[in-house]
Amino acid sequence: MLDRLAHTLRTVHPDRPAVLRHTRTGATRTAIRRGELADLADAYAAALHARGLGAGATLGVAVRPGPRALAVMLAAHRLGLRAAVLDPTAGPDVLAARLALAAPELVLADAAAQAVAGWAGPLARRAELALPPLATLGPVATLGRRLPGCAPRLQASSAPVPRPGGRSTDADADAVIVFTSGTTARPRAVVHTRDGLAAGLRTVTELVDPRPGSTVLGGTFFVLVPALVAGAAVALPARTPHALARQVTRQAPDQTYLTPPQLRAALGAGARFSGRVWTGSAPADATLLGRVKQAGADQAWGVYALTELFPAAAVEEAAKRAFTGPGDLVGAPLPGVRTALGPDGELLLTGPGARHRYLGEEPDPWVRTGDRAALTPDGRIVLAGRLKDMVLRGAENIYPGLYEPALHLPDVELAVLVGVPRAGAPGDERLVALVQPRPGADPHRLRAALREPLDRMGAARPDAVLFGEVPLAGRSRKPDRAAASAHCARELTA
Known part of the structure; x- marks a missing residue:
């Protein structure tokens, strides 16, 4: 499909918008046209090829989603590179560990992701992005606009880019590395092949x-x-x-x-x-x-x-x-x-x-x-x-995912069940429901509406129900159960 995309961008309505952006005034503008996106991918492929990156090499990509990131992925696919996707929101220590595992020959990062001194620093902090110091990354090139303190820009090249052959562009060759859960000491990286x-x-x-x-x-x-x-x-x-x-x-x-x-x-x-x-x-x-x-x-x-x-x-x-x-x-x-x-x-x-x-x-x-x-x-x-979210209360194992759907009533924005350590009983937990009401919901009416689903939980009925905001974490903004447990512990103590 990536090969098809590279072809259709240039041959099927190349003058039509490919990517649109929503402006601050509420208007919609064209960020890049289809033919322009194909040209950008070609330019990146030529620039990476000129730097000596060939089939089988690993390219680190710390670029926010958008036309540039897609063009880089198309360029990497064309050259037979393995793209290691680096999340700039993960924090310097985690990113340094991930880089050590993937060992990319080059890292492409936009100015905001680099979070270095000068003009890029405030921009990165506003975007909540940060990379380790440039010296720890190995070779780095800036993609897009370069701000003071950033690495040198990826230099454009007009040289033709040969389509590589051989083992590294076979269907079962590595295409992308995406990092998932894992500690700083032992990061975990998911490898997908071109065929996968x-x-x-x-x-x-x-x-x-x-x-x-x-x-x-x-x-x-x-x-x-x-x-x-x-x-x-x-x-x-x-x-x-x-x-x-x-x-x-x-x-x-x-x-x-x-x-x-x-x-x-x-x-x-x-x-x-x-x-x-x-x-x-x-x-x-x-x-x-x-x-x-x-x-x-x-x-x-x-x-x-x-x-x-x-x-x-x-x-x-x-x-x-x-x-x-x-x-x-x-x-x-x-x-x-x-x-x-x-x-x-x-x-x-x-x-x-x-x-x-x-x-x-x-x-x-x-x-x-x-x-x-x-x-x-x-x-x-x-x-x-x-x-791993199982709550151990007394002698019973309680899996929150079995019961949380019943708590999502019309006036509930989000709800989680978490375990809170029971004082004086190591290994035992209290089961607490943290319910985030929808804006404007009547708390008395909501508490009354919750009685029926709570009664249906039987032996898994929570020991306490608290109203409040459910903490979120990560780029996907999933409920942060550890933070929710800590919040509930503080509320119950108070």
């Missing part, structure tokens, strides 16, 4: 089926590539809730990809949706999907995906709402995805789009998700919570 990456992109295309000439709202690689191959334009989501609400209302995109926190923020700012809306990377309950449809969307889909396998399953709001059993229905496995359950109930997945291996480890076709799950008679996946 293509399989994931095909699955997204078949699931979403973007239309030529339409507008797609989203900013990730798995949004950009299928949409642009189909001839759609991609609008990058605005950063603030009110700007995002104006954007989805005015642009009326055919397809919208936003994380659950982005959806909640846009809904809170009065967004009106259209077409089909897709969300993932963090839990999305039936109430949130229902609110999206009430705000105008034709369909609202929750997508179950992992860094190791994207996407794995999907479910539309109507099916999710109709499910009355315990746990969180995330849908039927997508074509090619196979499921199994481990002895402890852990969900195992495999398929053409599954990662090949973790960097430095032997290949394993089965992905251990870390999610406890059950399978319905027709094969749909029902999550019962993260294995």
Whole structure:
């Protein structure tokens, strides 16, 4: 599909917008046209080739999502490079450990990501980005505008770039490294092959089926590539809730990809949706999907995906709402995805789009998700919570994911169940529900509405229910259970 994209950008309506940006005034402007994006990818490929990077080399990429990042990925694919995706929000220590593991021959970073002295420092701090000191990164080149204190820019080259052959551009050669959970001392890196990456992109295309000439709202690689191959334009989501609400209302995109926190923020700012809306990377309950449809969307889909396998399953709001059993229905496995359950109930997945291996480890076709799950008679996946999130209360093991969906009432923005250590009883925990009300919700009415779902929890009924904001963490803004537990402990002590 990446080969198709490189071809269609130049040959199919090259003068049409490829990527759109939402301005501060609320207007929409063209960030780059299709033919310009193809030219930019060619220029990056020539510049990297001129620096001696060839098939099999590793390129570090610390560039915010957008046209430049996509052009770099296309250039890397063309040269047969292995792209190590570096998240600038991870912090200097974590990034230094990840760089040591991936050992890239060159790191491309935009000015904001470098977080160095001078003009780039305030810009980076506003964007909450930071890289380790440049001296610890190895060879670095700035992509895009260079600010004082940044590494030298990647020099353009007009030299022709030969298409490499040989082992490094075979279908089973490494294409991309994406870092996932792991400590600073032992970072973990997911390796996808060229064939596996293509399989994931095909699955997204078949699931979403973007239309030529339409507008797609989203900013990730798995949004950009299928949409642009189909001839759609991609609008990058605005950063603030009110700007995002104006954007989805005015642009009326055919397809919208936003994380659950982005959806909640846009809904809170009065967004009106259209077409089909897709969300993932963090839990999305039936109430949130229902609110999206009430705000105008034709369909609202929750997508179950992992860094190791994207996407794995999907479910539309109507099916999710109709499910009355315990746990969180995330849908039927997508074509090619196979499921199994481990002895402890852990969900195992495999398929053409599954990662090949973790960097430095032997290949394993089965992905251990870390999610406890059950399978319905027709094969749909029902999550019962993260294995590591299990709460031990007395002699019972309680998996929050079984019960949290019942707490997501219409007046609830977000809710989690966490364990709080019980004083004087090592290894024992109190089970606490932290409920974040929707803005304007009546707390007395909400507490009364919660009685029924709390009663239905039986032996897993929480010891306490607290109202407050659920802490979020990471780029995907998932609930931070450790921070939520600490917050609940402080509240209960007070």
